[in-house]
Amino acid sequence: MAKKRKRIRQPQIGSPKMRAIVLIFFAALIIVADIILLFSHSKSFSETENRVLQQAPELTMNSLISGKFMTQEEDFVTDQFFMRDAWISLKLLADRLSGKAESNNVYLGKEGYLIEKPVVPSEEYLTRNLQAINAFADRYSEVNTVMTLVPPVAWVCDQLLPDNAPCENVDAIMASVKSGLSDNVDFVDITAALKEHKTEPLYFKTDHHWKSLGAKYAFDVLASHLDVTPVDDYSVMTVTTDFAGTMASNSGDTSQRDSIEIYVPLTGNAEALQGSQSERALASDLEYVVEYTDAGETVKTATIYNSAALSQKDKYQVFLGGNHPLINIKTSADNGRNLLMLKDSYANTFLQFLLPYYQTITIVDPRYYSDDIYKLMSDRGITDVLILYCENYFITDNSLFGVLEFEV
Amino acid sequence: MLFSSLFFICIFLPVTLIIYYAVPWKFKNFVLLILSLVFYAWGEPVYVILMMFSIVFNYMAGIQMGDFRKLKNERRRKIVFIFTVAVNLGMLGFFKYFDFLIGSINGLFGANIPLKNIALPIGISFYTFQILSYVIDVYWGKVPVQKNIISFGAYITMFPQLIAGPIVRYEDIMSQLKRRTINIRKIADGAAWFIKGLSKKVLLANNIGMLFDSISAIDASERAVTTTWLMVAAFALQIYFDFSGYSDMAVGLGKMMGFEFVQNFDHPFTSMSAAEFWRRWHISLGTWFREYVYIPLGGNRCSALKNMRNLMVVWVLTGLWHGAAWNFILWGAFFGVMMILEKYVIGNFLERLPRALRHLYAAVVTFFSWILFSAPSTAEIGRTIVSGTGGYGNAFIDSTTVYFFMTNLVLIIICILCSTPLVSNLFKALCRNFGTGGEAAGAICYCLMLVVSMAFLVNDTYNPFLYFRF
Numbered sequence: 001m002a003k004k005r006k007r008i009r010q011p012q013i014g015s016p017k018m019r020a021i022v023l024i025f026f027a028a029l030i031i032v033a034d035i036i037l038l039f040s041h042s043k044s045f046s047e048t049e050n051r052v053l054q055q056a057p058e059l060t061m062n063s064l065i066s067g068k069f070m071t072q073e074e075d076f077v078t079d080q081f082f083m084r085d086a087w088i089s090l091k092l093l094a095d096r097l098s099g100k101a102e103s104n105n106v107y108l109g110k111e112g113y114l115i116e117k118p119v120v121p122s123e124e125y126l127t128r129n130l131q132a133i134n135a136f137a138d139r140y141s142e143v144n145t146v147m148t149l150v151p152p153v154a155w156v157c158d159q160l161l162p163d164n165a166p167c168e169n170v171d172a173i174m175a176s177v178k179s180g181l182s183d184n185v186d187f188v189d190i191t192a193a194l195k196e197h198k199t200e201p202l203y204f205k206t207d208h209h210w211k212s213l214g215a216k217y218a219f220d221v222l223a224s225h226l227d228v229t230p231v232d233d234y235s236v237m238t239v240t241t242d243f244a245g246t247m248a249s250n251s252g253d254t255s256q257r258d259s260i261e262i263y264v265p266l267t268g269n270a271e272a273l274q275g276s277q278s279e280r281a282l283a284s285d286l287e288y289v290v291e292y293t294d295a296g297e298t299v300k301t302a303t304i305y306n307s308a309a310l311s312q313k314d315k316y317q318v319f320l321g322g323n324h325p326l327i328n329i330k331t332s333a334d335n336g337r338n339l340l341m342l343k344d345s346y347a348n349t350f351l352q353f354l355l356p357y358y359q360t361i362t363i364v365d366p367r368y369y370s371d372d373i374y375k376l377m378s379d380r381g382i383t384d385v386l387i388l389y390c391e392n393y394f395i396t397d398n399s400l401f402g403v404l405e406f407e408v
Numbered sequence: 409m410l411f412s413s414l415f416f417i418c419i420f421l422p423v424t425l426i427i428y429y430a431v432p433w434k435f436k437n438f439v440l441l442i443l444s445l446v447f448y449a450w451g452e453p454v455y456v457i458l459m460m461f462s463i464v465f466n467y468m469a470g471i472q473m474g475d476f477r478k479l480k481n482e483r484r485r486k487i488v489f490i491f492t493v494a495v496n497l498g499m500l501g502f503f504k505y506f507d508f509l510i511g512s513i514n515g516l517f518g519a520n521i522p523l524k525n526i527a528l529p530i531g532i533s534f535y536t537f538q539i540l541s542y543v544i545d546v547y548w549g550k551v552p553v554q555k556n557i558i559s560f561g562a563y564i565t566m567f568p569q570l571i572a573g574p575i576v577r578y579e580d581i582m583s584q585l586k587r588r589t590i591n592i593r594k595i596a597d598g599a600a601w602f603i604k605g606l607s608k609k610v611l612l613a614n615n616i617g618m619l620f621d622s623i624s625a626i627d628a629s630e631r632a633v634t635t636t637w638l639m640v641a642a643f644a645l646q647i648y649f650d651f652s653g654y655s656d657m658a659v660g661l662g663k664m665m666g667f668e669f670v671q672n673f674d675h676p677f678t679s680m681s682a683a684e685f686w687r688r689w690h691i692s693l694g695t696w697f698r699e700y701v702y703i704p705l706g707g708n709r710c711s712a713l714k715n716m717r718n719l720m721v722v723w724v725l726t727g728l729w730h731g732a733a734w735n736f737i738l739w740g741a742f743f744g745v746m747m748i749l750e751k752y753v754i755g756n757f758l759e760r761l762p763r764a765l766r767h768l769y770a771a772v773v774t775f776f777s778w779i780l781f782s783a784p785s786t787a788e789i790g791r792t793i794v795s796g797t798g799g800y801g802n803a804f805i806d807s808t809t810v811y812f813f814m815t816n817l818v819l820i821i822i823c824i825l826c827s828t829p830l831v832s833n834l835f836k837a838l839c840r841n842f843g844t845g846g847e848a849a850g851a852i853c854y855c856l857m858l859v860v861s862m863a864f865l866v867n868d869t870y871n872p873f874l875y876f877r878f
Contacts, residue, residue, distance in 0.1 A: 008580055008668045010659050012597045013604060014839035014850045019596035021851035026599050026858060033418045070450050074415040078868055081414055087866035094860050098615075098818045101811070164811035252867070 036082040053079040092252045101162035106251035109160040114247035116208045118168040121395035130180040132404035137184035147387040151191045153203040193221045204258045207245020219353040228357040235264040243315040288331040292324045319348035325368035329361040340382045346390040366403040409450045411657045437562040444565035455529035463561045474553035489547040500536045508732030531571040542578035559585045568661035572654040574672040574692035588666035598663030605656030607857040613649035628791035629800040635809045636796040643782040645823040677827045680766035682746035720744040739780040
């Protein structure tokens with residue numbers, strides 16, 4: 001070892017004073033973070049993210065060996081980091097400044113719109129769903145079966161997308177769905193009708209759903225297919241202006257707020273128009289009973305709106321109080337028409353437009369429903385079927401065929 | 409545990425440093441060993457036992473080789489050496505390459521031997537090479553036997569470089585294990601190096617990595633030609649900033665604990681040939697293969713044919729070191745071929761070219777190599793090449809290209825600038841030639857880099873739960 005070795009040394013960064021300031025700042029930041037982590041109560045829930053935050057994990061032999069303790073401890077430090085929401089806003093600001101036009105699969109669109117990225121169809125599920133729908137419609141060929149898929153905002157209001165943002169070709173998907181359906185299904189493509197109004201607020205800025213206005217334009221197109229004559233007279237009421245939905249949570253951009261409007265059809269039945277303005281709007285002049293069946297329990301109300309939802313985070317639940325496996329609605333209409341609706345949550349907004357035209361409306365959400373759909377068809381004397389989903393969900397849905405393929 | 413996590417930065421690092429600084433010198437290596445084992449066990453609660461076995465086993469092998477040298481029993485010494493190398497390579501081979509071997513046999517001969525699905529112990533490729541550098545140098549008599557198992561263990565496990573390098577050769581660090589200096593200036597420098605590495609990893613690598621992920625999610629036949637190019641470029645930038653970011657963080661953490669590590673990256677994208685690229689890229693790995701494979705095989709002091717063989721062996725092994733998959737072997741073999749070409753065929757021609765053309769040549773060669781490296785399968789290599797040359801009848805450029813390019817333009821420009829010496833030179837000038845104002849501006853830069861990196865780390869668990877989804 002006579003050879004003298006070259007001394008290894010990486011160059012120093014910047015200058016001494018600069019490094020001193022950086023070290024002090026670094027240390028101070030860690031000390032502040034640690035003191036707050038140690039001495040403040042850990043938050044249990046994040047409003048923005050709508051999820052339970054990680055608490056300090058318990059140390060056990062099992063959790064240590066499996067590594068669960070370590071993962072939870074790391075999540076704990078990150079979840080309980082001081083001013084968590086401010087840090088997340090800073091991250092989003094950095095993204096925006098660098099020109100990024102998306103955040104967690106949400107396009108940061110124009111005019112404050114946060115737009116869900118449309119997904120690619122699952123060929124397997126889509127084919128199976130269409131086959132199941134065909135078999136169902138062929139079996140009930142005397143029943144008027146109408147189907148529609150609500151196109152995503154990215155496709156309808158393409159002017160709101162960031163420049164050049166890629167979007168699945170929804171027209172092509174709609175066409176392939178239509179061509180995959182039997183003649184017994186009346187598939188109505190409402191894309192063009194919605195596009196005519198693409199500058200109006202058809203969809204929420206902060207949520208992935210459509211607004212009542214979008215649903216109304218869809219209903220105007222669907223009415224003739226459903227064989228009903230629209231009343232075209234509504235009491236429109238804004239029930240909140242403080243809604244920040246799923247897209248706000250997903251993207252982390254919580255700067256925007258949406259309003260939610262409800263459209264209550266007026267049929268000219270003045271007797272029911274009593275009580276205060278808000279009660280009147282919510283109850284309308286229609287009389288009906290709504291029965292929600294969840295996990296075997298049935299709850300009855302006299303309205304499809306749930307005003308309690310307006311004080312919670314997901315205010316979209318003002319429609320029907322969210323999703324339920326089965327909902328039965330009996331109205332005062334005595335016309336012998338009984339509608340079965342197979343749907344996802346987009347139908348919750350749409351339902352208000354259907355109320356005046358059917359004696360009963362049975363609403364099945366196949367994602368939560370596992371009972372005999374055929375028994376339901378005969379028990380309820382179904383005369384009309386409406387299948388209403390949003391396109392972006394339907395093309396990957398893996399529950400509808402399960403319900404339609406029900407065997408005893 | 410990743411360096412780029414709030415848990416490491418806010419809990420593990422301060423606790424470690426406080427204990428490490430508090431204990432007297434003679435306990436510092438012990439503290440380093442214990443804390444490094446905790447660090448390793450944090451991510452590998454089971455494999456830490458394997459690590460401890462390696463330490464004890466190789467420590468004893470070193471002692472044995474030393475004893476046999478004293479006894480002048482060369483035969484025994486050689487047996488111990490070969491056995492030790494075989495055990496180390498055997499463990500690496502079993503944990504890293506066993507399933508790959510079985511999979512390849514199944515593929516080649518249509519056999520159906522079940523895979524073991526062995527989880528790879530983190531950092532095994534790095535620490536096995538560190539151990540081998542010690543074992544081989546002891547055998548060659550280049551370094552004395554390490555009699556102190558704590559110093560030896562501290563060398564193997566030293567957490568700053570345990571998981572992602574640099575591969576510190578024993579020779580380079582043995583004197584530091586005995587004697588090193590810790591002072592506040594070095595700690596401050598270490599902190600700055602750490603922030604530099606953290607920003608490279610979190611702000612540049614992770615973000616440009618998202619561009620790579622988004623593009624590679626599109627099927628090769630549907631990507632425009634330029635989108636595919638953008639994808640490969642994004643990958644090159646991602647892997648450079650990821651890897652060199654980790655190395656910088658390791659250098660910084662080392663400095664904070666009194667160590668100096670070798671330089672691992674030296675602006676590789678400014679190279680003018682494949683050979684130069686490898687003198688600038690992952691230098692510690694290149695050095696290791698040169699010292700322990702290339703030169704022992706005869707290096708270039710042999711016939712041209714043998715030299716070519718040596719080059720191919722070294723580069724195929726280098727490829728294989730990066731992962732147990734055929735695309736890494738192809739990647740290594742490609743560089744082997746390029747080395748031979750540059751040395752025996754096109755070298756003189758290249759040297760006469762203008763600098764700009766030589767840079768372009770190196771850029772094309774490395775660009776192509778990333779196609780091999782980034783591919784999830786060998787079939788995908790072909791598809792990427794077809795897509796990148798318009799072989800699918802795909803467009804040259806489309807609106808998707810424009811979208812990806814425009815929304816990442818700022819990031820791409822920053823990445824390219826930071827991969828040249830320009831930014832660090834400008835920064836040096838800012839801090840040294842503009843008085844207090846310049847120094848303050850430099851400090852603000854680093855503080856901002858830290859704060860924004862932290863924001864991205866907080867966002868790591870940002871995970872909105874959308875139970876009300878649809």
